[in-house]
Amino acid sequence: MTRFAFDSPTLLWAEAIGRPGQRVFYLHAGQDREWVRVRIEKFQLQQLADAIDELLAEAGRRFNPPEEDAAPAAEGPPVPPASDLEAGQMSIGYDPSDDRISLTVSEPGAADDAPPVLECRPSRGQVRALSRRIAELVAAGRPLCPVCEQPMDPDGHRCLRRNGHEAGGLG
Numbered sequence: 001m002t003r004f005a006f007d008s009p010t011l012l013w014a015e016a017i018g019r020p021g022q023r024v025f026y027l028h029a030g031q032d033r034e035w036v037r038v039r040i041e042k043f044q045l046q047q048l049a050d051a052i053d054e055l056l057a058e059a060g061r062r063f064n065p066p067e068e069d070a071a072p073a074a075e076g077p078p079v080p081p082a083s084d085l086e087a088g089q090m091s092i093g094y095d096p097s098d099d100r101i102s103l104t105v106s107e108p109g110a111a112d113d114a115p116p117v118l119e120c121r122p123s124r125g126q127v128r129a130l131s132r133r134i135a136e137l138v139a140a141g142r143p144l145c146p147v148c149e150q151p152m153d154p155d156g157h158r159c160l161r162r163n164g165h166e167a168g169g170l171g
Contacts, residue, residue, distance in 0.1 A: 004083065006031040006120040014045060014133045020142045021153060027087065029103075029120045033079050036118060038105055040087040042138070049134035051092050052127045055101065059094045059124065085117050092127075101127045 011030040016023040025045050027038040040048075088108035094101055101124060104116040122130075142151040148159045 003115075003117045004029075004034075004036050004085075004119070006034075009120045009122050009126065011035050012120065012122045012126045012130050014130060014137055016137045016140070020140065021151065023141070025137070027105075028081075029118060030081075031120075034082050035079075036083045036085055037081040038085045038087050038118060042141070044087055044090065045134050046138055048090060048092070049131045049138075052101075052131040055092055055094055056124060056128060056131075059096070063094075063096050063099070095121070099124065103127070 006029055009029055009031050011028055013028040015026045015028060017026070018024055023042070025040050025042050027040050027045070027048075029036055029038070085105065086108055087105050088110055089106040091104045092101060098121075100121040103118075103120050103122065105118040106114060106116045110117075142153065144150065145152050145157060145159055150157065150160070
């Protein structure tokens, strides 16, 4: 049994709190005044955006183009979240019968047959807006070293491809 299910979410948003290099990422999902906050790793968030983009492209090719709908609210409701969760396995799919996306999140380490802790069914427009938001969050992070492609702090970093020598700072 799903702990939180939002069949017509009114909130679907991503957030980063903290300075680049020390940020904590969250996925917010909710309906009306009930919402949850899911702590998620940056790479999981990026994978989710990539999966959304692929799914939307495929749905657009195979089914009718979506109606554009309003972007979700940028902040959670004024009430505290019903729960703080942590993302483990995530899945995303498309249901053409009602033109909705299915997004599920399981707890870390949950068995394959364990029910998800979060299931929501946003519109294509909502997940498109979420993907755009994720792109903004990722772009706001630390720049990558042009040599080793690892994140650089403002004062530079020890580049493994340069045998540990300093790569330049951000200037």
